[in-house]
Amino acid sequence: MPLQRLRRAWRRLFSAYHPEDSLAEFTLPAVTLGLLIGSLLCFTNLYFGLQTGFISMMSLQSALIGFLISKMLPTPLSPQEIIVVQTTAVATATMPLAAGFVGILPALGLINEERDGQPPIHLSWISGIGWSLAVAFFGVFLSPPLRKQAIIEEKLAFPSGTATAQLISVLHDMPAATTTDVRQRRGYQTIEDEEHAEPLLQDSDTTPLRSTPRGSDPDGPSVKQTGWHELIWSFLVSAIMTLAAYFFPIVVAIPLFGNYLAREWAWTFTPSLSYVGQGIIMGFPTTLSMNLGMFLGWGILSPISKYAGWAPGPVGDMTTGARGWILWVSLAIMCADSLVSLTPLVFETLVDVIRRKAGYRGDDSSTKKEDNEVETEDRLVPYRWVYMGWAVSVVVGTFLVWIVFGHEGIKPWATILGYILGGLLSVLAVRALGETDINPVSGLGKISQLFFAWIQPGNIVANIIAGGVAEAGAQQAGDLMQDLKTGHLCRASPRAQFFGQLIGSSFSILVTTSAYSLYTRAYPIPGPSFPAPTAYVWLSFARLLRDGQLPEKSGLFMVIFAISFGLLASVKTYAARHQLWWAKWIPSGVAFAIGFLNTPSFSIARLIGGILEYVFRTRYARDDSDIRLIIVASGFVLGEGVTSVISLVLRTFGIGAVSCWGCGHGMCGGCGA
Incomplete structure (x- = not known):
């Protein structure tokens, strides 16, 4: 059989790298399934990322879909193979953010020659491949040593990774992934940045899961009652809605308070x-924070800036309109929230380094630390691979960045510093993610931009590129750590996950670059259909660091809101660290700021979902492991993301809307508004 020959060839290919059975879960079906799921999620993430800046790890969804598909195979996948599926899929799905396709590259395309002294940069397909290769791997090579410190030694929670392990335990009827049933705040899902978290089922200690032999059929009741049925109907309903919106654009641009407010105030x-x-x-707390920001930004600050003459242009204009004016307030909130949240982590990291250094200088017999590693050497990633891989990725990446952008774009030595800074920021990203389930890459990105504004002043392109290089490592290392936490709890091989990450990242280079090229051919980016809001954040901050000029009166409001949310973030951080139940109800500064960046249409729809989640969790959920609503939500997201590919093909061939009825307010992107 061809499939059997492929499997034998696969085993022979990797037999040189590990003893027999040490990577039993690293199978051809698991990796192939992970690539297929990850490719679909990659298109989905690129679609939503260009619309709102929102990117999701999709860890839970990858594990769930992988499990459901594997049940149709002659031999169902084991829990550890499902983790390889999930790890490979996540590495494939998150490349749009790791390589900056939703922020960095659109920002380079917004550069104005008259204002910035150089023309906009639009990468070709081959240049996009080169740029992606430059940033795709060095974060992966950072993950093994960070795993040792954060997961094995410090035993950080990584709530999303723990939640995925809990889901896998439910699907395979395994012992629970936790021994502590502590209700935590709902996890976030982010914008360009921020919170790559899944819905949190339970908090966790690090009690590992026992595995189930491959080929068994341990379906629990929840899987039998949910599974494919809920996923398929929710997928189909969302897909039909997406196609209806393409042919009849009014479906997704309903004027809330009449055509005037829709046309003039979005x-x-x-x-x-x-x-x-x-x-x-x-989750409800996050969507509530987002909608509070939406109401303040679009309902109060936007009219004030317009009627006061501070933003005289059209409200939706990012340069002279209210949307561009409130962007600065949003930026101040993000920076203040990230700075306050990161401060205790930076302090603890420095104290830990000092203590370790002092301990090393002391008596070896009294300071020697017990090794808590539970895996054997043949299942771990050798550090020589890490050192060699990271060094090669930096050298090759620096060369590729120089080839793609040229010597005038960014100096090679600045790119190397970007990689080094990315490695340092990765430590903070992993610590923050492990403790709070938030990967603060937006704030870390601003730190990198500040640094490069100092070492290479006045160069907008260098600021954005080098900042993107540094952010890529922090984002990728943090996200992959959630997968490694899941693998640790479920006893999956770290080496198998490492291979899955490398394969997923490699394959995603082609998928992401090709998808982005298709979108840029069919739509203007940024444009009405894909505004790419985070691109304006990157470019505006780079210009601020160069010019020091702000829109009229925006500086005053930035200071007021930065101080307010700095204080609020300090209270939230204190409450979260002490596990106080009300911590989740304190507005998140990042989510609040996202409400400024996105138009009301997206925030209101998310609030509806948040309310549904709250009602289901408090009234209808059987217990904390009830995954029915998660499956329905996954179908909704995947339905539109996958069907968007059909819309993209239709647009490429010149097939547009059937009717523009009701689009008199001018907000229907599909009608050329």
Whole structure:
């Protein structure tokens, strides 16, 4: 049989790298399934990322879909193979953010020659491949040593990784992934940044899961009652809604308070099931914070800036309009929230380094630390691979960045510093993610931009590129750590996950670059259909660092809101660290700021999802492991993301809307508004 020959060839290929059975879960079906799922999620993430800046790890969804598909195979996958599926899929799915396709590259395309002294940069397909290769791997090589410190020694929680392990235990009828049933705050799902978390089922200690032999059929009741049925109907409903919106654009641009407010003030409603699904995944506290920001930004500050003459242009204009004016307030909130949240982590990291250094100088017999590693050497990633791989990725990446952008774009020595800074920021990203389930890459990105504004002043391109290089490592290492936490709890081989990460990242280079090229051919980016809001954040901050000029009166409001949310973030951080139940109800500064960046249409749909999540969790969920709503939300998100590919093909061939009825408010992107 061809499939059997492929499997034998696969085993022979990797037999040189590990003894027999040391990587039993690293199988051809697991990796192939992970690549297929990850490719679909990659398109989905690119689609939503260009629309709202929202990117999801999709760890839970990858594990769930992988499990459901594996049940149709002659031999179902084991829990450890499902983890390889999930790890490979996540590495494939998150490349749009890791390589900056939703922020960095659109920002380079917004550069204005008259204002910035150089023309905009639009990468070709081959240049996009080169740039992706430059940043795709060095974060992966950082993950093994960070795993040793954060997961094995410090035993950080990584709530999303723990939640995925809990889901796998439910699906395979295994002992629970936790021994502590502590209700935590709902996890976030992020914008360009921020919170790559899944819905949190339970908090966790690090009690490992026992595995189930491959080939067994341990379906629990929840899987039999949910599974494919809920996933398929929610997928189909969302897909039909997406196609209807393409042919009849008014479906996703409903004027909330009449055509005037829709046309002049962007108050429309998008009844997108995918955004409802995102709201379910994000949870009610986060969506509530986002909508409070939306109300303040678009309902109060936007009219004030317009009528006061501070933002005289059209409200939706990012340069002279209210949307561009409130962007600065949003940026101040993000920076203040990230700075306050990171401060205790930086302090603890420095104290830990000092203590370790002092201990090393002391008596070896009294300071020798017990090794808590539970895996054997043949299942771990050798450190020589890490050192060699990281060095090669930096050298090759620096060369590729120089080839793609040229010597005038960024100096090679600045790119190398970007990689080094990315490695340092990765430590903070992993610590923050492990403790709070938030990967603060937005704040870390601003730190990198500040650094490069100092070492290479006045160069907008260098600031954005080098900042993107540093951010890529922090984002990728943090996200992959969630997968490694899941693998640790479920006793999956770290080496198998490492291989899955490398393969997923490699394959995603082609998928992401090709998808982005298709989108840029069919739509203007940024444009009405894909505004790419985080691109303006990157470019605006780079210009601020160069010019020091702000829109009229925006500086005053930035200071007021930065101080306010700095204080709020300190209270939230204190409450979260002491595990106080009310911590989750303190508004998140990052989520609040996202409400400024996105038009009301997206935030309102997410709030509906958040409310559904809250009602289900408090009234209808059987217990903390009830995954029915998670499956429905996954179907909603995947339905629109996958069907968007069909819309992209239709647009490429010149097939547009059937009717523009009701689009008199001018907010229907599909009608050329």
